[in-house]
Amino acid sequence: xxxxxxxxxxxxxxxxxxxxxxxxxxxxxxxxxxxxxxxxxxxxxxxxxxxxxxxxxxxxxxxxxxxxxxxxxxxxxxxxxxxxxxxxxxxxxxxxxxxxxxxxxxxxxxxxxxxxxxxxxxxxxxxxxxxxxxxxxxxxxxxxxxxxxxxxxxxxxxxxxxxxxxxxxxxxxxxxxxxxxxxxxxxxxxxxxx
Ligand SMILES: C[S@@+](CC[C@H](N)C(=O)[O-])C[C@H]1O[C@@H](n2cnc3c(N)ncnc32)[C@H](O)[C@@H]1O
Numbered sequence: 001x002x003x004x005x006x007x008x009x010x011x012x013x014x015x016x017x018x019x020x021x022x023x024x025x026x027x028x029x030x031x032x033x034x035x036x037x038x039x040x041x042x043x044x045x046x047x048x049x050x051x052x053x054x055x056x057x058x059x060x061x062x063x064x065x066x067x068x069x070x071x072x073x074x075x076x077x078x079x080x081x082x083x084x085x086x087x088x089x090x091x092x093x094x095x096x097x098x099x100x101x102x103x104x105x106x107x108x109x110x111x112x113x114x115x116x117x118x119x120x121x122x123x124x125x126x127x128x129x130x131x132x133x134x135x136x137x138x139x140x141x142x143x144x145x146x147x148x149x150x151x152x153x154x155x156x157x158x159x160x161x162x163x164x165x166x167x168x169x170x171x172x173x174x175x176x177x178x179x180x181x182x183x184x185x186x187x188x189x190x191x192x193x194x
Contacts, residue, residue, distance in 0.1 A: 052076060073087070
């Protein structure tokens with residue numbers, strides 16, 4: 001009996017002396033199967049303001065930025081207009097920055113950021129979709145967006161258009177940094193555009 005108790009005590013002492021194993025939380029990874037629709041180039045703030053004005057964002061509307069980077073478009077829409085927002089990006093660092101920016105701007109209750117492929121994001125509830133992606137990427141998204149969006153939903157594309165789809169408006173201007181910018185406004189009308 002004594003021998004058993006000694007053995008138990010030794011085993012306990014050994015277990016207690018083991019170093020604590022730190023919890024291994026793997027950082028979220030970029031999905032390897034997601035297409036690279038554009039490199040990260042943030043839209044300057046004055047151009048963000050102009051994109052949202054062109055979209056005529058209203059309080060309570062849902063603004064979705066496909067490839068949201070640091071979340072500035074969605075955060076500004078929430079801060080300035082009281083809009084709700086969803087931003088998706090395939091880069092975990094961008095999503096971390098976007099969440100930090102939403103917190104700093106005190107709009108966390110209005111916006112959500114997800115590590116997600118823009119090509120598989122459901123935009124059916126969006127009132128406004130913003131894009132700063134390459135032309136070929138806009139064209140890949142065009143059938144998806146025009147199939148899902150309700151009539152009247154707006155798309156604002158920065159620099160790159162949506163191919164042969166005629167925009168409602170084109171806004172060309174020089175930004176505060178002295179660069180020429182072009183924004184394209186499209187309106188969903190229930191017609192699917194391949
Ligand atoms: C030109 S930046 C635009 C960032 C932001 N929308 C802005 O205007 O400041 C394009 C962003 O798209 C993201 N991206 C590229 N491919 C993507 C994909 N398949 N799904 C979601 N995001 C993607 C990149 O990581 C990058 O942050």
